Amino acid sequence: MGVLSVPAAVRAILLDIEGTTTPIAFVKDTLFPYIRDNVQEYLRVHWEEEECQQDVSLLRKQAEEDSNLAGVVPIPPETGTREEDSERVIEAVVDNVHWQMSLDRKTTALKQLQGHIWKAAYTTGQVKGEVFEDVVPAIRKWREAGMKVYIYSSGSVEAQKLLFGYSTEGDILELFDGHFDTKIGHKVESESYKRIAASIGCSTDNILFLTDVTQEANAAEEADMHVAVVIRPGNAGLTDDEKSYYSLVTSFSELCLPSSP
Numbered sequence: 001m002g003v004l005s006v007p008a009a010v011r012a013i014l015l016d017i018e019g020t021t022t023p024i025a026f027v028k029d030t031l032f033p034y035i036r037d038n039v040q041e042y043l044r045v046h047w048e049e050e051e052c053q054q055d056v057s058l059l060r061k062q063a064e065e066d067s068n069l070a071g072v073v074p075i076p077p078e079t080g081t082r083e084e085d086s087e088r089v090i091e092a093v094v095d096n097v098h099w100q101m102s103l104d105r106k107t108t109a110l111k112q113l114q115g116h117i118w119k120a121a122y123t124t125g126q127v128k129g130e131v132f133e134d135v136v137p138a139i140r141k142w143r144e145a146g147m148k149v150y151i152y153s154s155g156s157v158e159a160q161k162l163l164f165g166y167s168t169e170g171d172i173l174e175l176f177d178g179h180f181d182t183k184i185g186h187k188v189e190s191e192s193y194k195r196i197a198a199s200i201g202c203s204t205d206n207i208l209f210l211t212d213v214t215q216e217a218n219a220a221e222e223a224d225m226h227v228a229v230v231i232r233p234g235n236a237g238l239t240d241d242e243k244s245y246y247s248l249v250t251s252f253s254e255l256c257l258p259s260s261p
């Protein structure tokens with residue numbers, strides 16, 4: 001087992017979810033298929049609700065921005081009150097969601113709707129959020145040592161709270177001091193990490209970011225955060241250059257805090 005010495009300046013640890021706290025397989029084989037199978041029914045049941053209409057407006061706006069992309073599915077406005085008219089728009093939303101998911105898009109519009117659809121899956125016990133077994137004991141230890149712990153995922157804050165609130169380890173939301181999603185900016189843009197530091201109330205140099213994606217690690221490093229790349233079963237492989245450049249961990253238990261013996 002390796003050891004990663006956490007720099008003395010670090011006061012907060014910022015965690016990615018998919019591929020870091022949670023197996024990619026849980027997202028790809030459980031969460032995403034649930035959306036594909038249930039999006040149409042969800043839209044039919046919740047169509048008249050304000051929250052659902054806001055999600056659809058955001059998806060429509062995203063489709064307009066995506067108009068130059070191959071395969072984009074535009075979402076027409078609803079022009080009447082007849083059921084056939086709603087059904088026509090629902091079909092377009094379903095196709096748009098399926099298209100975005102086929103490309104693993106991380107748009108705020110897609111992620112917001114996904115979070116709302118997953119709510120029933122978690123609250124009825126059909127799905128439990130998976131976390132690697134080293135995650136909870138390590139975070140408890142970090143917190144005891146005075147470290148703040150935050151989540152930054154492309155999954156919406158609502159989706160994050162469902163995953164950790166209904167996890168295989170029970171409700172573990174108390175382990176986190178806060179949550180960030182793409183509303184603060186995309187994970188491959190360095191400005192996002194500066195905004196997160198400002199929101200936490202510290203300097204980027206006081207934060208260690210753990211992620212499986214090297215483009216995210218690059219962006220955080222460019223913002224002057226400390227970074228480590230997490231290697232988990234099922235994660236994408238790294239090039240030899242990436243392996244030698246980044247600090248790597250295969251378990252959170254490998255992190256050694258400055259005061260740790």
Ligand SMILES: CSCCC(=O)C(=O)COP(=O)(O)O
Nearest residue numbers: 016017018153154155159160
């Ligand atoms: C937060 S639950 C769903 C995960 C998800 O939708 C996703 O896109 C994961 O992205 P991450 O930034 O956590 O790798």
Ligand SMILES: [Mg+2]
Nearest residue numbers: 016018019212
């Ligand atoms: Mg990830």
